[in-house]
Amino acid sequence: MKLTFTDLGGAAAIHITRFSRRFGISIVERVGKPSRKMIVVGDGTPDYEVLAVVCHHMDGEHSAYLVKPEKTGLGAVDSLKLYAETFKDIAAFLFLIDQEYDELEELFAKVEQKSREVGMELSAVNRVARRVGVSECRLGGRSFALVVAVNGLDHIQSHRHTIEDHLVAAAGLAVDRDPKSIWMSLSSEEHRRVFEGLIKSPQHANNHLPQQFQALQLLMDHPE
Amino acid sequence: MIERLLLEGFRGVKTGEIHLAPLTILVGPNNSGKTSILEALFLLPNPLRKVPYGDHTAASLLEHMHRTLDSAGYAFLFHNYDYTAGTTRLGCDAYGEHYTLELASWGKYIYLITNANLRSKTTWYDGKTVNCFGALSPAESGLSIHDDMTYILGDSLLLNPRLTEEAISYLRSNWVSIINRGITKKVAQEASQLTYDAYEDLTIEPYLAGRYAVYAYMKDGRRVRLGDLGDGLQSYMVSRILYEVSRPQLLLWDDVEAHFNPRILHAVALWIGDLLREGRQAVVSTHSLEAVRIIAGVNEEHAKIQLTHLKDGQLKLRTLTVKEVEELAKAGVDVRVGEQLLL
Numbered sequence: 001m002k003l004t005f006t007d008l009g010g011a012a013a014i015h016i017t018r019f020s021r022r023f024g025i026s027i028v029e030r031v032g033k034p035s036r037k038m039i040v041v042g043d044g045t046p047d048y049e050v051l052a053v054v055c056h057h058m059d060g061e062h063s064a065y066l067v068k069p070e071k072t073g074l075g076a077v078d079s080l081k082l083y084a085e086t087f088k089d090i091a092a093f094l095f096l097i098d099q100e101y102d103e104l105e106e107l108f109a110k111v112e113q114k115s116r117e118v119g120m121e122l123s124a125v126n127r128v129a130r131r132v133g134v135s136e137c138r139l140g141g142r143s144f145a146l147v148v149a150v151n152g153l154d155h156i157q158s159h160r161h162t163i164e165d166h167l168v169a170a171a172g173l174a175v176d177r178d179p180k181s182i183w184m185s186l187s188s189e190e191h192r193r194v195f196e197g198l199i200k201s202p203q204h205a206n207n208h209l210p211q212q213f214q215a216l217q218l219l220m221d222h223p224e
Numbered sequence: 225m226i227e228r229l230l231l232e233g234f235r236g237v238k239t240g241e242i243h244l245a246p247l248t249i250l251v252g253p254n255n256s257g258k259t260s261i262l263e264a265l266f267l268l269p270n271p272l273r274k275v276p277y278g279d280h281t282a283a284s285l286l287e288h289m290h291r292t293l294d295s296a297g298y299a300f301l302f303h304n305y306d307y308t309a310g311t312t313r314l315g316c317d318a319y320g321e322h323y324t325l326e327l328a329s330w331g332k333y334i335y336l337i338t339n340a341n342l343r344s345k346t347t348w349y350d351g352k353t354v355n356c357f358g359a360l361s362p363a364e365s366g367l368s369i370h371d372d373m374t375y376i377l378g379d380s381l382l383l384n385p386r387l388t389e390e391a392i393s394y395l396r397s398n399w400v401s402i403i404n405r406g407i408t409k410k411v412a413q414e415a416s417q418l419t420y421d422a423y424e425d426l427t428i429e430p431y432l433a434g435r436y437a438v439y440a441y442m443k444d445g446r447r448v449r450l451g452d453l454g455d456g457l458q459s460y461m462v463s464r465i466l467y468e469v470s471r472p473q474l475l476l477w478d479d480v481e482a483h484f485n486p487r488i489l490h491a492v493a494l495w496i497g498d499l500l501r502e503g504r505q506a507v508v509s510t511h512s513l514e515a516v517r518i519i520a521g522v523n524e525e526h527a528k529i530q531l532t533h534l535k536d537g538q539l540k541l542r543t544l545t546v547k548e549v550e551e552l553a554k555a556g557v558d559v560r561v562g563e564q565l566l567l
Binding site for chain 2: 008009011015021029030
């Protein structure tokens with residue numbers, strides 16, 4: 001899957017461009033084919049890098065816009081509303097968010113509640129997997145699909161679940177504290193080895209990033 | 225790689241020293257020495273070598289750029305134009321050696337002397353033999369070339385948005401070799417990734433009234449004159465061709481952001497990344513924090529941001545990281561105008 005950015009001067013474009021160049025993967029299009037799909041990243045690095053890995057393993061024919069709002073986590077829903085209002089050609093959004101300290105059900109409920117608060121009407125909410133939900137949204141007379149994927153792994157014993165759960169698991173490390181702090185304590189060389197492994201093997205990547213693969217597949221499969 | 229540059233009495237800089245990285249990004253206010261640093265590095269390999277701009281040498285190109293009204297000559301290379309009393313010295317540390325280029329007046333001329341061994345020697349007024357590239361006139365554009373072939377350092381290429389016409393003139397004179405090397409095709413196809421038009425190649429063909437023009441021609445066979453493309457795309461294509469023609473060890477780019485949308489800036493950042501991977505070096509200047517963010521961000525492991533400031537001829541610098549530039553911006557400090565506090 002190719003990514004086209006809405007802000008080339010922003011951190012998402014710079015991180016993903018650097019990452020893709022460093023690992024020799026071709027996922028960035030500066031002038032992309034027109035797409036009706038948009039990925040909204042709720043949290044920053046290393047979410048960008050993980051997304052780059054998953055896109056690398058997906059069908060290279062598809063493309064999507066990628067946007068990172070200034071507000072993180074649930075705060076990004078405010079921007080999601082703006083995108084839905086402004087980009088009327090977008091037929092499906094994928095919202096990627098860290099679970100953080102919430103219970104999973106609680107977080108899904110918060111996303112729904114926040115979406116409704118900003119004026120989006122959600123219907124046909126379908127939890128296609130434990131950490132992936134799809135719903136039909138209506139806003140200002142138009143409808144679009146919203147895929148929500150929550151980062152984190154259930155088997156990681158931690159009060160906080162983020163994208164680092166996946167990376168620490170991919171590194172094969174024992175988790176004795178917050179995975180984010182474990183990941184941050186690793187050297188850049190260790191980070192490189194983890195990403196190399198994920199890029200090299202689609203199976204390895206799929207095993208450790210199941211909901212991200214599933215969510216991107218749902219986005220790709222949504223009719224244009 | 226050039227690790228350090230020393231300037232003494234060169235243009236606006238009375239004294240200055242800068243440590244260079246594989247990629248050095250110069251950012252700072254107007255008149256803060258950025259262009260002087262680039263021009264010093266441009267002259268150093270051999271000021272009298274031919275460069276890919278019209279029929280210019282490195283020195284004559286700078287002379288051409290700095291002309292105002294009908295003034296001419298090379299006195300502008302000296303601090304305060306003081307070519308009679310002053311001596312301009314450029315020095316650099318590269319590959320474990322120290323190289324110098326001295327601009328010294330004697331009689332009616334300015335001599336270009338180096339500590340490196342040249343084929344051409346000149347007997348100096350004190351009887352010593354010196355290595356001399358040639359001589360320049362303070363107030364005339366003519367120059368006397370003794371050695372335009374020996375490079376004391378790897379070649380450097382200066383890119384500047386003001387030089388597009390001279391660059392196209394050079395391309396016209398060398399067109400067949402450029403075409404036959406496949407450079408125009410490669411560049412046209414790269415440019416297609418930056419716009420919604422698909423370019424196949426560049427060509428020189430008749431326009432109207434039997435006159436010729438450089439065209440970008442498209443996959444559907446249509447031609448668009450290079451001069452009718454947007455300034456950014458034109459500048460990017462010409463810069464890419466000049467680089468591919470000369471493949472310099474050191475790329476120097478003044479006002480790198482000029483005419484460029486972030487899309488082209490990304491392409492420039494990736495291009496610079498490629499040349500760094502080949503062991504080459506780049507020094508760019510900019511007034512744009514967006515350009516700093518993109519070019520340094522994409523090449524973070526090789527990049528050094530240097531904030532420049534020039535006061536009473538003293539060049540001052542401060543090294544910043546992308547993160548520092550970002551954090552200062554968030555805190556309400558624009559490094560381009562906060563240099564007095566930061567240095």
